[in-house]
Amino acid sequence: xxxxxxxxxxxxxxxxxxxxxxxxxxxxxxxxxxxxxxxxxxxxxxxxxxxxxxxxxxxxxxxxxxxxxxxxxxxxxxxxxxxxxxxxxxxxxxxxxxxxxxxxxxxxxxxxxxxxxxxxxxxxxxxxxxxxxxxxxxxxxxxxxxxxxxxxxxxxxxxxxxxxxxxxxxxxxxxxxxxxxxxxxxxxxxxxxxxxxxxxxxxxxxxxxxxxxxxxxxxxxxxxxxxxxxxxxxxxxxxxxxxxxxxxxxxxxxxxxxxxxxxxxxxxxxxxxxxxxxxxxxxxxxxxxxxxxxxxxxxxxxxxxxx
Amino acid sequence: xxxxxxxxxxxxxxxxxxxxxxxxxxxxxxxxxxxxxxxxxxxxxxxxxxxxxxxxxxxxxxxxxxxxxxxxxxxxxxxxxxxxxxxxxxxxxxxxxxxxxxxxxxxxxxxxxxxxxxxxxxxxxxxxxxxxxxxxxxxxxxxxxxxxxxxxxxxxxxxxxxxxxxxxxxxxxxxxxxxxxxxxxxxxxxxxxxxxxxxxxxxxxxxxxxxxxxxxxxxxxxxxxxxxxxxxxxxxxxxxxxxxxxxxxxxxxxxxxxxxxxxxxxxxxxxxxxxxxxxxxxxxxxxxxxxxxxxxxxxxxxxxxxxxxxxxxxxxxxxxxxxxxxxxxxxxxxxxxxxxxxxxxxxxxxxxxxxxxxxxxxxxxxxxxxxxxxxxxxxxxxxxxxxxxxxxxxxxxxxxxxxxxxxxxxxxxxxxxxxxxxxxxxxxxxxxxxxxxxxxxxxxxxxxx
Numbered sequence: 001x002x003x004x005x006x007x008x009x010x011x012x013x014x015x016x017x018x019x020x021x022x023x024x025x026x027x028x029x030x031x032x033x034x035x036x037x038x039x040x041x042x043x044x045x046x047x048x049x050x051x052x053x054x055x056x057x058x059x060x061x062x063x064x065x066x067x068x069x070x071x072x073x074x075x076x077x078x079x080x081x082x083x084x085x086x087x088x089x090x091x092x093x094x095x096x097x098x099x100x101x102x103x104x105x106x107x108x109x110x111x112x113x114x115x116x117x118x119x120x121x122x123x124x125x126x127x128x129x130x131x132x133x134x135x136x137x138x139x140x141x142x143x144x145x146x147x148x149x150x151x152x153x154x155x156x157x158x159x160x161x162x163x164x165x166x167x168x169x170x171x172x173x174x175x176x177x178x179x180x181x182x183x184x185x186x187x188x189x190x191x192x193x194x195x196x197x198x199x200x201x202x203x204x205x206x207x208x209x210x211x212x213x214x215x216x217x218x219x220x221x222x223x224x225x226x227x228x229x230x231x232x233x234x235x236x237x238x239x240x241x242x243x244x245x246x247x248x249x250x251x252x253x254x255x256x257x258x259x260x261x262x263x264x265x266x267x268x269x270x271x272x273x274x275x276x277x278x279x280x281x282x283x284x285x286x287x288x289x290x291x292x293x294x295x296x297x298x299x300x301x302x303x304x305x306x307x
Numbered sequence: 308x309x310x311x312x313x314x315x316x317x318x319x320x321x322x323x324x325x326x327x328x329x330x331x332x333x334x335x336x337x338x339x340x341x342x343x344x345x346x347x348x349x350x351x352x353x354x355x356x357x358x359x360x361x362x363x364x365x366x367x368x369x370x371x372x373x374x375x376x377x378x379x380x381x382x383x384x385x386x387x388x389x390x391x392x393x394x395x396x397x398x399x400x401x402x403x404x405x406x407x408x409x410x411x412x413x414x415x416x417x418x419x420x421x422x423x424x425x426x427x428x429x430x431x432x433x434x435x436x437x438x439x440x441x442x443x444x445x446x447x448x449x450x451x452x453x454x455x456x457x458x459x460x461x462x463x464x465x466x467x468x469x470x471x472x473x474x475x476x477x478x479x480x481x482x483x484x485x486x487x488x489x490x491x492x493x494x495x496x497x498x499x500x501x502x503x504x505x506x507x508x509x510x511x512x513x514x515x516x517x518x519x520x521x522x523x524x525x526x527x528x529x530x531x532x533x534x535x536x537x538x539x540x541x542x543x544x545x546x547x548x549x550x551x552x553x554x555x556x557x558x559x560x561x562x563x564x565x566x567x568x569x570x571x572x573x574x575x576x577x578x579x580x581x582x583x584x585x586x587x588x589x590x591x592x593x594x595x596x597x598x599x600x601x602x603x604x605x606x607x608x609x610x611x612x613x614x615x616x617x618x619x620x621x622x623x624x625x626x627x628x629x630x631x632x633x634x635x636x637x638x639x640x641x642x643x644x645x646x647x648x649x650x651x652x653x654x655x656x657x658x659x660x661x662x663x664x665x666x667x668x669x670x671x672x673x674x675x676x677x678x679x680x681x682x683x684x685x686x687x688x689x690x691x692x693x694x695x696x697x698x699x700x701x702x703x704x705x706x707x708x709x710x711x712x713x714x715x716x717x718x719x720x721x722x723x724x725x726x727x728x729x730x731x732x733x734x735x736x737x738x739x740x741x742x743x744x745x746x747x748x749x750x751x752x753x754x755x756x
Contacts, residue, residue, distance in 0.1 A: 048610075049613075140402060140406070141402055141405045141406050143406075144402065144403075144405070144406025144407065144408060145405070145406050145407050147406075147408075148406060148407035148408045149407045165407075165408050166408075244393070244395060244399060245399070245402055245403075245406070248403070248408045249360070249362060249391050249393060249399065249403065249408075249410065250391075251389070251391065258393075261393075261394050261395065262366045262367065262392065262393055262394045263367070270367075270368070
């Protein structure tokens with residue numbers, strides 16, 4: 001009964017959403033939302049004198065384009081500051097491990113929580129779920145203290161200082177910590193919904209947990225893994241706060257976003273470079289998004305009730 | 308599947324190793340010390356492979372000039388100076404200090420932050436050498452701003468001067484106006500300009516995003532030093548006299564003579580919506596005669612509105628702008644309002660103290676000033692090394708100043724100095740709020756402790 005009802009609801013929604021009026025509204029909203037970005041895009045190709053004297057829409061009557069902003073941003077370093085292309089490497093060095101590490105941990109944890117029977121399983125899951133409410137900003141300083149000085153209770157050393165500040169490691173670990181609760185939650189919901197019959201059949205055939213995980217769970221979870229990977233990738237790519245804090249202000253390990261934030265001069269001069277910088281920095285996320293779009297939508301739905 | 312996965316894993320790991328090699332390769336720099344005479348640097352010691360990080364809000368393109376000024380010092384002492392400028396300096400410094408990754412040296416743009424950092428107990432007082440150098444090369448006012456509770460922590464670095472009126476020498480020469488030397492003359496000149504009818508005497512813009520109104524607080528501060536004296540200024544900043552005191556009201560009244568006079572500034576409420584960058588635009592096209600703003604506005608007007616910074620004698624350049632001293636009530640009263648940076652230390656390593664000491668030396672100050680766009684209050688700074696005519700004027704103002712005071716709103720509690728003071732000054736022009744109402748509501752907002 002409930003199932004039938006839902007199907008009819010879907011039909012109703014579908015007809016409503018595909019009416020010409022709905023399409024028209026969608027197009028209008030999409031256009032309105034894109035205009036500022038488009039303006040920024042046009043601006044990034046204008047010379048700085050033009051940017052300061054007239055609005056971007058004047059290009060239609062008075063076209064004036066240049067690649068100066070892009071060449072300056074991409075290839076021109078300033079003294080000790082390397083050009084933006086250099087920071088791409090740093091960003092990749094941060095983003096790739098920061099995506100792989102949490103997913104690796106989360107997929108194991110999700111499998112264990114979903115399919116192992118042990119005491120306090122639900123409590124553990126809810127604790128992890130609840131950890132999502134802790135704001136990242138609250139934990140910045142304690143975490144930084146932990147990385148730089150270790151953990152001491154009185155004179156007893158619980159965690160020694162590893163001397164990892166100023167390397168990529170604190171950034172990786174911080175991204176991992178902040179990403180794990182949601183990763184475990186999403187993957188758990190997906191893995192828990194895999195058909196029990198499949199897993200029981202594998203057990204009967206003599207598969208142990210490792211084999212089961214490797215040959216059944218992992219291949220079946222690829223969509224969920226991919227969708228979370230996109231999320232985590234985009235978050236870490238766009239992150240400024242974590243990199244700024246845990247990077248210890250070192251230029252050698254600063255990612256694109258940190259550089260972008262200080263691209264304008266001390267008193268806000270040279271801001272035309274920001275327009276080009278912004279478009280350079282979104283190239284990769286946009287490519288990733290378009291390449292993996294279908295997983296992205298599935299990722300948004302992961303964890304929600306399935307029809 | 309497994310073999311495939313493993314192969315991929317190996318590939319990923321080796322890719323990573325290669326990547327990190329590339330990155331570490333980029334980070335290192337070869338330190339082949341070359342030629343040059345290093346005798347002058349002997350007193351700073353000899354080190355090998357040590358690095359000193361200077362954390363600052365000063366970033367590109369100014370940061371590169373700093374880095375350039377250190378080259379010789381670096382080669383001779385073996386200390387690598389890493390100038391680390393970030394827009395998030397004021398937010399990130401407390402985080403780094405609390406988190407145990409404090410920088411070696413930090414450049415404080417205002418004394419309030421220095422006080423807060425000293426309170427964390429993580430800062431080291433300046434060494435005796437640095438303290439002696441500060442005594443020798445800087446005025447007592449300057450050293451006092453780097454001192455917290457009687458202990459000297461931070462030596463002055465660069466300076467900026469706010470007591471400037473910008474004008475176009477060409478416009479002044481064409482109309483036969485002369486530079487006023489007293490406040491009364493300044494008002495008389497404004498009347499003359501207004502009577503001419505073609506040029507608006509003053510251009511003012513308070514707009515600055517979240518910080519809209521700071522230009523108004525600068526006017527108040529400059530006039531506070533003139534209408535009253537330095538001790539009243541200090542009492543006002545430290546709130547030992549109330550904000551709605553008669554002495555403060557007198558200052559606002561004087562400011563209103565220009566800022567709220569439609570004959571001088573045109574549309575008064577429009578001041579609030581004109582950005583401070585745009586405020587000086589009228590000087591360039593000759594639509595207004597004077598603009599009171601700090602030294603830095605020249606760079607903005609030059610870059611964004613095509614102005615040329617000229618000497619006061621250059622009366623022919625179209626769009627040429629320069630400055631005269633914002634006059635005192637009498638001609639021999641010459642207070643200076645400004646700001647500056649202070650270098651404080653979070654490390655007791657000897658090389659850090661060496662760098663701090665070097666930054667107070669006349670040698671470095673002259674070297675840095677010669678690279679352009681910069682000056683300091685260092686007594687050993689030779690004006691000949693300051694190329695820019697405006698900065699030259701600023702150095703003169705600092706040298707002749709009867710008193711020097713820091714931007715007062717920066718030293719007030721944030722609720723006032725970065726809050727109600729800005730807002731009320733904006734309301735003062737935008738809503739034509741009365742002097743009394745403005746001062747009363749700022750007084751009411753002062754945090755009670």
